[in-house]
Amino acid sequence: MIPLPGGLVVPSHFFYLALALSSAAALWLMYRTFSRLRRARWVEDTPTSRIRSAAQGLVELCGEADAGGHEPLISPLGGEPCLWYRFRVEEYQRSGRNRQWRTVEQGQSDRPFVLRDETGECWVLPEGADIHPRLRRRWEGPHRWPLSRTGGTGMLATVFGRRYRYTEECLRQDDLLYALGWFQSRGGGGEPVDARRVARQIISNWKADYPDLLARFDRNRDGQLDTQEWQQVRVAAANEARRQVRTAASAPVVHSLGKPPYRGLPFLLSDHHEEHLSRHLRRQSGWSLFGMLVAGTLAGWLWLGLLTA
Numbered sequence: 001m002i003p004l005p006g007g008l009v010v011p012s013h014f015f016y017l018a019l020a021l022s023s024a025a026a027l028w029l030m031y032r033t034f035s036r037l038r039r040a041r042w043v044e045d046t047p048t049s050r051i052r053s054a055a056q057g058l059v060e061l062c063g064e065a066d067a068g069g070h071e072p073l074i075s076p077l078g079g080e081p082c083l084w085y086r087f088r089v090e091e092y093q094r095s096g097r098n099r100q101w102r103t104v105e106q107g108q109s110d111r112p113f114v115l116r117d118e119t120g121e122c123w124v125l126p127e128g129a130d131i132h133p134r135l136r137r138r139w140e141g142p143h144r145w146p147l148s149r150t151g152g153t154g155m156l157a158t159v160f161g162r163r164y165r166y167t168e169e170c171l172r173q174d175d176l177l178y179a180l181g182w183f184q185s186r187g188g189g190g191e192p193v194d195a196r197r198v199a200r201q202i203i204s205n206w207k208a209d210y211p212d213l214l215a216r217f218d219r220n221r222d223g224q225l226d227t228q229e230w231q232q233v234r235v236a237a238a239n240e241a242r243r244q245v246r247t248a249a250s251a252p253v254v255h256s257l258g259k260p261p262y263r264g265l266p267f268l269l270s271d272h273h274e275e276h277l278s279r280h281l282r283r284q285s286g287w288s289l290f291g292m293l294v295a296g297t298l299a300g301w302l303w304l305g306l307l308t309a
Contacts, residue, residue, distance in 0.1 A: 015302065022299040029292035036285035039130070042266045043278045046180060051255055052119035054183050058265055061257065062274065063117035065177040073109055075168055077146055078137060082170035083113040084126055084269075086133075089144060092163040101165055104144065115177050115257065124179060124269065125258035132270040132277060133169045140165050171271055178274055181267040182260040187253050199241035203233060 046060040054061065065083050072081035077089070086108035090101040110127040139146075141164055171177070206213045217229050217236075225233065259267045270277045 015305075019299065019302040022295050022302060026292055026295040026299050029288045029295060033285050033288040033292055036281045036288060039266050039268060040278050040281035040285065042180060043268065043274060043281065048274075049183075050119040051115075051117050051122050054122075054255070056184060057182065058180070058260060059183040059257075060274075061115055061117065061122060061179045061183070063115045063177060065171055065173060065175050065271070066114040066116050066121070067173060068112070068114035068121075068123065070111070070113075072173055073111060075170055076107075077166045077168045078170075079147055080168075080170055080172075082172050084111075084131070084133075084171040085109050086131065086169045088167045090165045090167075091144070092165070104164075112256075113171075115179055120255065122179075122183070122255040122257050124177075124181075125256060126269060128259035129181065129267045129269045131169075131171070132268070132272060132280060133171050134271050135172065136167070136169045138165065138167045171269070175271045176273065178270045178272060178277060179257055179268070181257045181269075182265070183255065183257050185253050185255050187248065195238070195241045195245050198244055199234070199237040202237040202240050202244075206233070206237070 043060075046058070048062050049055070049059045051061060051063070067083055073083060073085060074080070075082050075085040075087065077087050087106065088103055089105035091104045093100055093102050110125075112123045112125050115122045115124050142162060144162075144164055146164075146166055213233070214223065214225070217225060217233050219229060220226075268277070272280060
């Protein structure tokens, strides 16, 4: 037993568990407080770019979300057509006096989709993004998967059967899309290409199928390539490299936005307006600060009890 300030005495195992949890919660909430505030500052301070004239690197874009020629995704819980979804299935569990919701299924989509403004379009690669959708649904039901037709139905199944809670978030076609991430453009001759490096790679690929290489360039059929024949291989590879470089230069420019390659830079996606997203992030920072103060006060009280025990 460990005595605490105020005359309260608690079991040792309960005390150390509470001390560890409150200390960890205070540290995590402190990180969340400052990370959300920093992201809000990124949103407020980064100017909006147009896709056609956006610089390579960290940019802010705003436009409409589009499937880019693909069929829309179907959300796994609600069956809603969308471009991106995130879901969680929780089961209500009873163990003695304990009652809790435990996550049994969760996931999100990572298929790219398009952000389009009046100057062009950009493929958005959502993997690794911090996504803040407006459409968020939560409901309950008797099945692990709500679209399933198996299992009981009706009031008796709800009372005596299993109980599940579903949470689903979506980004939809034609909705406003705000994006802050790492912008890259490929194709259109905008990237310098080393033709000699391409030629070396071509020769390496040809060597991987050496019998075919012999069939093409072994003129005297002696089963090996002499100096003159190797020179012919290098000339053919150089010609093929120049052809590939010309083809790449004539390809249309493809823009993409994804997770920055450097730690500390944001990758945010949302169908909120920029001002709303900034307020949303600051509100999350404020609630995290409040939680940090509560958890920190509890942890400090417990540490004081430990030091004076």
